[in-house]
Amino acid sequence: MTAPLSEQQLAEIAAREAAASKGPWLEGARRGNVPTLYRPLTSGDGVSTYPSVLFELTSVYGGPGDMAFIAAAREDVPALLAEVERLAARVTELEAEHPSRFAATPAEVDVYLRSILAEDTYLRYQQAIGSEAVREAMDDATAYRNCDDNASKKQAWRSGIDDALGYVDPDGDVGPYPSNLLCSQHNGFGPCPGYPWCTPSQDDTEPGDPS
Known part of the structure; x- marks a missing residue:
């Protein structure tokens, strides 16, 4: 050079x-x-x-x-x-x-965060994204429910729901996103069949059992 x-x-x-x-x-x-x-x-x-x-x-x-x-x-x-x-x-x-x-895909961001965050922090990160997406979907649902009942507004409401679901599971493949949280107790960092009750702090709880 x-x-x-x-x-x-x-x-x-x-x-x-x-x-x-x-x-x-x-x-x-x-x-x-x-x-x-x-x-x-x-x-x-x-x-x-x-x-x-x-x-x-x-x-x-x-x-x-x-x-x-x-x-x-x-x-x-x-x-x-x-x-x-x-x-x-x-x-x-x-x-x-x-x-x-800005050049990273949602999946690449997810993989990177998994590599640097502790598992419990990562799970809470996923839950935060899911909660925000659901909140936005509910806001859309409330707004359109209070509007006149016509086809265009129903379609707009449906689009809002679809957008929110895209944030929860952007790849649409039930991958490592809040719609299917990950847990070290099941297949390493694989999908947790016991969501939402199975977390790293509840090692003795059976998957799917809220007690």
């Missing part, structure tokens, strides 16, 4: 760019070994004139600022391209080290 450009190098490149005449620059006739610079020729209202006189000569020699800019371009452009490549590579490294939480 190339070394980063210093602040002084970037400032020098910026100064050369600022000293050069404004573009666009186009390829034109040459006088000896010196490039001749052209600019668009416009009328008083800023509109380009007839194409046959679209360009006029700005300077036979381009001016000292232009010449310095052109002379340095052979080194400046590769240096700037290398800097862009270096920064892009660094961004890729940082993205790999710190993936965005």
Whole structure:
């Protein structure tokens, strides 16, 4: 990887760019070994004139600022391209080290939390999600129950219920979500057949027995 450009190098490149005449620059006739610079020729209202006189000569020699800019371009452009490549590579490294939480699927978030949370904390996390989803579903049900009884509002209510269920079990496969909580007492971190009564603190309770 190339070394980063210093602040002084970037400032020098910026100064050369600022000293050069404004573009666009186009390829034109040459006088000896010196490039001749052209600019668009416009009328008083800023509109380009007839194409046959679209360009006029700005300077036979381009001016000292232009010449310095052109002379340095052979080194400046590769240096700037290398800097862009270096920064892009660094961004890729940082993205790999710190993936965005917005790029993770619900299942990936679930697996990650299981790897870092104690089991009882994880179960309570699942219960919190399930409780919030049910609360939202009940709010929808209450709101639409108080509305006129028509097909469109019934459909909206059904959509609200479906959305809430999606939060409880987003993959729809009765996987490791609040609709089918996990428990170390049954198949490791597998589905708990005794939900909601079987928790890590109730080792002696039979699954499905609330007593």
